[in-house]
Amino acid sequence: KFIIEKLAATNCLLSSSGDWKKPTELRIAEKNFRTLFPSEIAKELFGFDYVDSRVQGGNELLRNLGVLDAALPEVLSVFSAHGKWLQKQPLEWRAKFYAYVANNLQMLVSEGLLKCPCLPISDGSCVIPSQSNVFFPLGRGKKYGFESELVLVDNELYEEAQKYSERVAEFFSVMKVRPDEPYDLVIAHILPRHKGNAWKTSNFKALSGHLRYVKDKLKDYLESAAAHGKSEAQAFQLLRDGIWIGTKKNVDGIWTFSRIGDLYLSKEYEPHFCIESHLAEVLDAAKLVSPDYLAAKP
Numbered sequence: 001k002f003i004i005e006k007l008a009a010t011n012c013l014l015s016s017s018g019d020w021k022k023p024t025e026l027r028i029a030e031k032n033f034r035t036l037f038p039s040e041i042a043k044e045l046f047g048f049d050y051v052d053s054r055v056q057g058g059n060e061l062l063r064n065l066g067v068l069d070a071a072l073p074e075v076l077s078v079f080s081a082h083g084k085w086l087q088k089q090p091l092e093w094r095a096k097f098y099a100y101v102a103n104n105l106q107m108l109v110s111e112g113l114l115k116c117p118c119l120p121i122s123d124g125s126c127v128i129p130s131q132s133n134v135f136f137p138l139g140r141g142k143k144y145g146f147e148s149e150l151v152l153v154d155n156e157l158y159e160e161a162q163k164y165s166e167r168v169a170e171f172f173s174v175m176k177v178r179p180d181e182p183y184d185l186v187i188a189h190i191l192p193r194h195k196g197n198a199w200k201t202s203n204f205k206a207l208s209g210h211l212r213y214v215k216d217k218l219k220d221y222l223e224s225a226a227a228h229g230k231s232e233a234q235a236f237q238l239l240r241d242g243i244w245i246g247t248k249k250n251v252d253g254i255w256t257f258s259r260i261g262d263l264y265l266s267k268e269y270e271p272h273f274c275i276e277s278h279l280a281e282v283l284d285a286a287k288l289v290s291p292d293y294l295a296a297k298p
Contacts, residue, residue, distance in 0.1 A: 045074070
């Protein structure tokens with residue numbers, strides 16, 4: 001014990017960088033951690049170096065001398081204190097880092113992971129999971145025009161990280177990233193955007209995109225509504241009562257909107273009875289559904 005106490009107070013251990021250090025100035029870490037954070041990065045971010053891998057005697061002896069383990073607090077600090085540094089790292093490195101986090105998920109969650117800005121979103125930053133509704137992309141290769149209203153996950157990073165760990169999907173589930181589930185999206189986002197005066201802050205492209213999304217996902221929407229205890233009639237009624245529809249009336253770039261119950265299909269929809277063809281000269285354009293819903297322009 002006396003010898004250990006004396007050694008603990010002296011520069012008796014060789015660091016990975018080749019310097020002699022006191023045990024309390026160095027860390028031991030498992031291989032994956034050291035691969036992610038080699039000596040130069042560890043010194044930059046965490047202010048410590050590792051014990052040289054050639055040092056013999058075992059980790060228990062090193063711990064008795066005062067060497068600490070590096071792992072959980074440092075991982076959390078990457079999110080809480082080094083977010084800007086994290087954003088600058090290459091995609092492959094970030095993917096491997098998220099895979100490492102996923103593989104140690106339970107321990108990190110117990111240490112407070114979900115209170116850190118650890119959820120990566122499409123603008124490159126990270127948010128605290130409990131403070132944002134984050135969605136997976138709405139559809140592969142397709143845009144609906146209202147994506148800017150949503151906080152979308154960094155899907156490129158998510159898919160890349162899955163190459164390195166089977167637990168990445170579990171991690172993103174724990175962070176409560178919302179799937180592209182139509183009923184959920186309609187209830188959580190689309191209908192609230194059409195409530196009161198909220199819809200006036202959306203542009204026409206976004207508002208028309210809401211309805212195009214529902215059209216594309218109608219089957220899934222109805223099935224999920226049924227799973228939530230809604231009949232098909234009730235599910236459709238939610239849409240009829242809740243969504244503003246763009247009309248053919250556009251004055252100086254300002255669109256007029258109305259509820260579906262007050263509108264007729266315009267001639268572009270080729271209805272069985274085309275009221276526009278019969279009453280075009282006297283029919284208010286604000287009574288006709290805009291043909292923009294037919295052209296799925298992103």
